[in-house]
Amino acid sequence: MHVFLNGKFVPKEEASVSVFDHGLLYGDGIFEGIRLYNSCVFKLEEHLERLELSAKAILLDLPMSRSELADAVCETCRQNGLTDGYIRLLVTRGVGHLGLSPKGCETPSVIIIADKIQLYPKEYYEDGLKIITVPTRRINPAALPPMVKSLNYLNNILAKIEAQQAGYLEAIMLNDEGYVAECTGDNIFLVYKGRIITTPTSAGALRGITRDVAIAIADELGLPLDANNLTRYDLWNADECFLTGTAAEIIPVVEVDGRKVGEGKPGPVTRSFLEKFRAKVSVEGKML
Numbered sequence: 001m002h003v004f005l006n007g008k009f010v011p012k013e014e015a016s017v018s019v020f021d022h023g024l025l026y027g028d029g030i031f032e033g034i035r036l037y038n039s040c041v042f043k044l045e046e047h048l049e050r051l052e053l054s055a056k057a058i059l060l061d062l063p064m065s066r067s068e069l070a071d072a073v074c075e076t077c078r079q080n081g082l083t084d085g086y087i088r089l090l091v092t093r094g095v096g097h098l099g100l101s102p103k104g105c106e107t108p109s110v111i112i113i114a115d116k117i118q119l120y121p122k123e124y125y126e127d128g129l130k131i132i133t134v135p136t137r138r139i140n141p142a143a144l145p146p147m148v149k150s151l152n153y154l155n156n157i158l159a160k161i162e163a164q165q166a167g168y169l170e171a172i173m174l175n176d177e178g179y180v181a182e183c184t185g186d187n188i189f190l191v192y193k194g195r196i197i198t199t200p201t202s203a204g205a206l207r208g209i210t211r212d213v214a215i216a217i218a219d220e221l222g223l224p225l226d227a228n229n230l231t232r233y234d235l236w237n238a239d240e241c242f243l244t245g246t247a248a249e250i251i252p253v254v255e256v257d258g259r260k261v262g263e264g265k266p267g268p269v270t271r272s273f274l275e276k277f278r279a280k281v282s283v284e285g286k287m288l
């Protein structure tokens, strides 16, 4: 495997960064997780736009233009002979001093890794996932806007550990008002009486690229969609529930906090979202 590291392709074993990089010292940096389907980098423009917005939000000057980044992403896939996979694009603040201030960090580091991924075992896409609410709350959007896809995932990692300790693969995170924010690496949707509802970014949800795809699918299916504050009660009493994320794609949820969702199996609306999603992935993006 070859990794793109600041303009060069280096073998995986040699792809290393300085211990003085603020990405390592402070989680000071941003990233995107992107999928490659059938030689098509799905929603590449949208990912690069979100990266730019994250960069602006944390006052980080990207050292490469959007088209340079797009070319580098595609070239990383080509160099690794991939037609399907998962791409991790990171920009760290760069090498600096030990203090918090990014002033001494002269050049951000750009890293692109392209590899294979299977987040959840295949059977969960057929049978659905069981999820649980965990105690760790999502960081207040006023403290760290959830729209910034930063390298600092400790909040979500703690929630993931809590889910795993309880024997579950994914966790629902509430915000500090007690409303549903999102899952540790996925956005959450429910279906209730023919309406599709997801949580708003103001509740602590990342503006997921797959969330936007699901919103477009709702429109194509002629289903009304709202981004509303949701309580756990709303999830427990939903007809259907599903998660969206680049790695997870669209995955049905059949149990929340020990309550069966609907019939306890993936419902027809979720199935039609999945079908539409699959039809889009190798078309709506940049071909290698």
Ligand code: PMP
Pocket: 033, 156, 182, 183, 184, 185, 186, 187, 205, 206, 207, 208, 209, 210, 211, 244, 245, 246, 247
């Ligand atoms: N929420 C969080 C916290 C995430 O890290 C992610 C990405 N894994 C998502 C939602 C889903 O976003 P996307 O569809 O852009 O992958």
